[in-house]
Structures are given as structure tokens and as C-alpha cells.
Amino acid sequence: MLLLIMKSNPVGRLIGYSNMELNYLHRFGGRLCLLLALVHTLARCIFYIQNGILKRELTENFSVKNGFGILVFLVVLVFGSSFRHLSHEWFIALKLPVTIGFILYTLFFHLPIGIFLTLCLTLSVVILDRIWTRIRNLRDNLPMPLAKIEALQGRATRITISGSQIKRWLPGQHAYITIPSIAPFQAHPFTIATVDEMSFVTLVKSGFTLKLWDTATQNSTVHAIIDGPYGCPPPLSHFGQLILISASTGGSFTIPILLERIQTPGCVEKIRYIWIVKSIECIEWYAYLFGQAMVLSLESGIELEISIYVTRPPKVVEKSSVGSVIDKISTSSEKGAASSAEKAEYLFKNTPSSGRSAMAFPFFCGRPKISTIITDETRDSTVGETAVVVCGGAALSVDVRNCVAELQRNIFLHVEEFA
Template sequence: MGDGIDNSPLSLTGGFNLSQIAGNYSAEYDFLQAMLDFSEFDPTNQYLAQLFWYTIAGIIGFFTLVNIGQQLIAHWRLRKIRIGALESDLFKGPLALLRFVSYPQFQVWKCKGSRSMGDLFLVLLYFAMILMFVYISGAVAGFQHWMSVAFRAGWITVAQLPLLILLAGKNNLIGYLTGTSYERLNLLHRWVARIIFFTASLHMIYLYHNFSFYGLVSMEWNTDTCPPTGTAAWVLLFWIVFSSFAPIRNLRYELFVAQHVLLYVGFTVALSYHIQPYSRSIWMYSWVPAGFFFLDRVIRLIQYAWNNVSSRGLSSQATLQMLPGEVTMVTVKNSRLRSWTPGQHALLSIPKCGHLQSHPFTIACLPSKDNGSLKFLIRAKDGFTRCLLKTAAERADAPQSLTAFVNGPYGSPKCFAQFERVILISGGTGATFTIPLLLDIAQRSSTGSIPCRNLTLIWVMKSFAQIYWFEDELREASETAKDLNLDIHIHITGGEQVSTECLDVVCLCLKEDAIQEGLEKRGCTCGFADKNKVVAKQSQLPSNITIHHGRPVWSTALANLYTTYDETGVAVAGPTGLAADVRNEVAQIELKHAMRLEDTSGLYLHIEHYGF
């Protein structure tokens, strides 16, 4: 180092006189190099990065134990083993209070990405933890004050990268341990990315402030590779985070995924060059995530090959059928994917409607039906789903098989047969999630004794024609259920009036001429003034179906819960508004339970989101 500078961290009394180096390039350069010497602070930063991961491991371990406990409780309940601790007020009261706090969901301008208060609290706790790691004992006095905070923020930024990738994969280690499906962890993935961008911005802002304060910005850019490489990494990270917001990523999701991966590769390369001059111990945090990413891709590739390729070639073929409400039923046969849990979903790809595109859809049937064929009900929107509808219309008279690829199953739905009372709530195509649960419980009740004694299905639909999607399944559930009080409530919100005398008639609201002509060929006649409506005779629907006009009043629909030692299971699949309304009503019931204002059973709530 230059004269007058010792090798210890600079301080206010470190023997350095700024007035003596002003305008002296050599002295300024020596001062800059001394300022950048953080060899004595790296061990502390490295220790805190390790402590961050010890904390994350502890959190994952805690939720792993919770998952194991839930699995054991489900196992005991299905065998009707009473668990005294779960009946105790010391357990039920705090649990009800926790649910009251975490269940509510408040929508902001009807944002589809709205989540529960529990999700919000989890993100805020993580953010608070990161701030603690950045600022706790992070600053030193003297010339290196802002530099010390900047370097600490940089270390914590890089330390979070493995967690970011662990939360992103379809084959998710955290998900396996905690019993959480990847699409739920994807929310945390996005928020961890945003917090990483925040700490990276802190790193850059503190550095710039420090160099600007001492008039060393130009010298640092001209003599060090870190500023340009760091700026490049920050710009790439900015676009990765910005493009992941729902309004942007949903414009062209396939394009979003492709650029997302490519940009992260570029970010990793830029970051590697940025940190190269400094401690090599930090490299691990930038390249380990790449290993996680490629491992997930290799596993997915093996799964795709196993599920879709046999000794005879491609093993999956799909047939398409149009249904009322611009819905396409896709039936995939001959796939090796023959086992799944009711409520799980699979990734579906049909090259006819888009190469290199794979989309998640709920499997709308049980594996025990139709020789293990998979059935998906897909509402037409844009792109892939609209192509499916048009293809089904074109081939309505002569259905043909299409090459298909499936992968999965994914998702971690709970076994609802363990609850003494179950309420299944769905809106529109959300029934693809609740109907398999309904069939599973009904089937279990017919083959053996299960805890569930009361089962209610509430299906909200715009037109009564939509009951045609699952008419056979509703009839099968009603006929199969034994020792089970099964009630089915259909709520029609489209203003259509359906009388109880006409429950054996399904009014198919059709907009596609191809379907209308096909129904007329099968003997259907028009019974309404609206030419787009065709009346198709169907067999009598089950007597336990009640028709309602208008939206459900959830305070009434969820009232009169049975008082048991066990919980009531509530599953919801549908639009964000429906899920939010049910969340908030269940939270109020849990508050009454916690405060013992009403003698109700606890409510376990599962929300299945449409989009990820």
C-alpha cells in the first residue's frame, strides 16, 4: 500500500488524511485498494451466510415434522383411532386462532394473484430475517462504513440463490419434505427473487454512495471489473423479476419461461465474473443452484420418457370432445401414468396445438376408471386451450387420436376421507378438482368404514348445462355412497331458470355450430326461443341434487357444522373471488371456535388455485 496507509481496516483515526491525497492519482488508487480490502470481514460474512442456511434448514425441518405429524394423524383417523391430544382445548384453541389469522384473503382490485394472510406473514417474516442478516453488526466505523454494509448485502444476496432454485423446480426437495406442492412453493420462489433483487440493489446503492462520497466512481469503473459485471448482473436480475409479475408473464407464458431460463443463465455468468476477484468461498452459492436446476430438468426428462415412450414408440394418445361452455374434454389413453391421488394434476402437451408447450391441468377422474385413462376438462381461453377447442370442433363427426405427452402427477392434496364432515366447493371448471375427491370418498365408503359421515358438494356454475360435464360422476357418487349423508347443491349464477320438474333435462348452451348440428343429429330439438340452446334428454339426475339460483351465501352454506372431536375438511377450487369469500367466512368461524362463542368443530381449509 501507499505511504500513510496501514493494512488494518480504515477508521476515522487510521492515520489517513484525505486532504493529502486529493488530486494525487497514486494515493487515491492506494486509498481505493485499501477500501476494497475486506479480507478481515469475509469470515464474518461467510459465517452469516452459513447461519442463514442453518436457519433455512431449521425452518424446513420444522415443517417436515409438521408434515409427518399430519400424515400420522390422517393414518390414525382413517383407522378411527381417537387422539386425545387433538381433542384437548390446549391444542384446538391455539390452532383455531392460528387459522383465523392465516386464512383471510383480501383482494386488491380483484388481483388474480391475491393470496392469504398466512402467505403474507410468511413473506414478511422472511424479509425481516434477511434485513436482520444484512444489518446486524454489519457496519464498521470509518472509511469502510458503507462498504461493509454493501459487502454484507452482497453476501446475503448470493447466499439466497440456492433457495431460489430449490423453490422453483417441479421435482422439489422442499416440497417432498414438507408435503407442499411445487405450485404453492412457486409463490415463495417469486418473493425470494424479489427480496434478492432488493438486497442486490442495496449492495449497489451503498457501493455507489461510498465511491461517490470520496469521488472515486470514475477510478473504480476504470480500474476494476466488478462495476460493469455487477451492473450487468443487476440489469438481468431486474428484468427477471419485473417480467415475472402476473400481468407480464401471462401475456405469453411459453415465451416468459424461455426467456426466464436464458436470463438466469446470463445472470449466473455475469455474477461469476463479478465475484471472481473476491472470496472463492462465495462461488458455491452461485453455481450450486445451477446444479439444482439441471438435476430437476434431468429428472423431468426421465419422467417424460417413462410416461410417454414404450417399446412400441409413443404410448400416449389423446381424443378431444367438445362440451358446453367452451370446454374441451381431453382423454389420454395408453399412458404409463396409471396412478395418482384424487385432486392431483399433470402436465399435458399436444404437439398439434403447440410444440414444446406443457400446461398443468387437474386430472378429472380416478385411476380406477377407464383402465387408467386420464381425463382433463379444459376451458378455452387463448393459445393452447383455444386450439384444443377448435380441433375438437373440426373433428366432431370423426374423432381422431392425437399424439400427446403427459408428465406427473403433481400436487399434494390431503385425503379428505379422514374428516367426519367434508364440504367440497367449486366454481366452474374447479369441479375437476372436487369431483375426484367426491368419487374417492364415495368409493371408500362403499368398500369399508371411513370416518366421513357427511359429504356436501357445492358447485357454482353460470349455466345448468355445465352439469353435463360430470352428470355421470354425480350419479355414480350418489349410487355408490353407503352410510354417507351426501348432499349436492348446484348454484346457477347466469340468470337461467331451471325448475325441479325438469331435472331430467339438460339445457346445453351452445355457441359452436358443429356441436349444435351434432346434437340435432342425435335427436335433440330446440325447446327455447334462443337458437343457441338445444334441449337434450338425459336420464333422471339424483334426487339429492338441490338447485339454487344465484351465488351461495357462505355464512348459510357453512352454518350448522357438526360438533365432533375431529375437524371438518373444506376444499375449494375456483375463481379467486370465490376462494377469498370462503377463506374469510371460514376464518370468522375459526375465531368463534377459538373464543368458544360457538360450539363448532375446527375447519381444515384447502384452496386449489387455478393459476400458478
């Protein structure tokens, strides 16, 4: 259980599990421990009742008396994690003392002292992991990198890091960012949205990301501490066809994968890319990367189809600082749009910024019908096995999971979640 919270877990790396995925196992293991502790308590109580010694055991047996205390600690640890989404900082601040309390209480009041050695070994591995992480952070952040923070439309912020010693990462990996001038004791995970420069797109929530956005509205450059990269994105070069689906900042996970596969295709011959966003302004987040992908795909000969779905439809002609919806080019051309009323297709032209080339993208209004898209793309596919990668909210992940399961075909599925 303790080893599963390590940041640089060598076992995770070996079996291709990121620290986030191992964290799921940690949480699941916690619930299992609570269940086993309850079964153990119940079985003991039944045994004592059958033998008429319950009262004596509860009053005189040191270990039995304190067993209930352990149950309380376990309940707090397991159910406390349900409040993680309410306040991450409070959750972290409380989890550490409760865990230490649980370990010490269990050791001194319930379990045989022989377990001490095993516990010490495990704790030393976890402590070594933390020390190694700190040393690596020092090495990677001296001198401290600079973060250029830009406010983007659609309530998002772009962070571009310069001067970092971290030069290599895999597409889809994430890093923890601390900005001392905004929140010195908080480290937030964000996915690296590009392959060549370290850049992140963060959606505004109510804590750190909101303060970041406030700072970004003044277009500032601040010092940042980067801890990473972390995560084990799936190897995809041996598939013939990729279907990459993402929503909102989930694009930070799928776009680097898209760019990498176009540059070094391996067996990949065909890529279908689907991105779902609330409003047309959000296209600004990744517009130049889509442009880059389109140009590179022409050079590499990969068949690439990018479909952008905007769930909040724009007025027919709309102008913004990033570009304009220049035309309504069709009303019923897209397979997989949710309903006929939503099949309008528009063309969006982004305004080039800082030497980046202008690009026009077709986009569709409404939500995509994921099952239709995956079914159509995989039916009679002649390019080899298909891999589906999804990164978005829970609802999108469930949709994709269900669809792939229902198809009962040989499809590889990777689901990435920002939780």
C-alpha cells in the same frame, strides 16, 4: 431459488408442498432478492458518499461497476414474471436466457469465484431433475397414449386418455399435456378430473385450449404426451366433515376428492359439496361423476349434500343435448343463496351417455353466500373437525379465506389455484 423450480422436488414431497406452491416461494424469493440487492446497493452508495470515494469506486472498482448490471438483470427477471399471464410461451422463452445471463454475469463480474462450486452443485441438481423428468416421460409415453377430445357445452373440452402407462394418481393431482399435432412445444397443466380413468376438463381460453376445442368440435382422437402426476393434495381422511367448494373447472380438483372420500371415508361422516358455474350446460362436464358420488354415498352411509349454483339463470324449461331443466321445485328452500330474488331451485335431468346412468340434480340460481354456508355447516357440528377445500377463481378463494379467518374456529383450509 433454483431448487424451487424443480418439477419433482423431494423436499416438496416431504413437507407436502406441490411444485406450484414451491413456485410461489420461488417468485417470492425473487422479489426478496431484488429488495436485498437494492438495500445492498443503497448501503454501499451511502458508505462511498460518506467517505468521498463514490466516483472512484464507480469508475475503477470492477465489481462495483458491474453491480448495477446485476440489478438490471434482477429487475427484468422479477418484473418480467408479471407478464406471464399475457403470454406464457414468451415468458418461458425469455426467462431461460435471462436467467443464464444473470448467473454468468453475477459469477464473472460481481461475486467471488469461490461461489462457483455452490452454483455448479445447484445447477447439476436442477439439470438432473430435468433429465429424470425426460426419462420418466419416455417411460410413461411409449407407446404414445391416445387422447379422445370431445367438445362440451359451456366452451369446454373433455380429454380422455387411453393407453397411458400412468395408472396411479392422487385425487386433486394434475398432469402436463402436450398434443404434438396441436402445439408440439407446449405442455399445459390440467387437473385429473376422475379417480379411475385419466380424464381432464379444460376451459377454453385463447391459446392452446382454443385450438384444442377447435379440434374437439370434429370429435377427434389424437396422440398425447402426459407428464405427471404432480401436486400434493391435502390428506383429508382424518376430518369428520368436509366442505368442498369449487367454481367452473375447479370441479376437477374437488370431485376426485369427493369420490375418494366416499369410497374410503376414514373419519369423514359428512360432506357438503358446492359447485358454482356460469350456465346450466356446464353441468354436462361432471354430471355422471355427481351421479356416481350420490350412488356411492348411499352405499357408504356418508351424509352428502351437493349444491350446484348456476350464476346465469336458465329459462324455466330449457332443453339441450345433455338434458333438460325439468321443473322449478322451489323458490326459497336453499340456505346460503345470495339474495331472496335468486333463491329459485330447479331440477336438472341429464341424458345418459355411453352407459352412464341418468341423474336428476337440484340446482340454485345465483351465487352462494359462502360465509352463511360455512358458518351454518360448522356451527354445532358434532362430527369432529372440519376441513374446507376451495378451488376456483381468486375472488372465491378470498371469500372462503376471509370467512374461515373470521369464524376463528378450528377449521383446516386448503386453497388450490390454477395459476
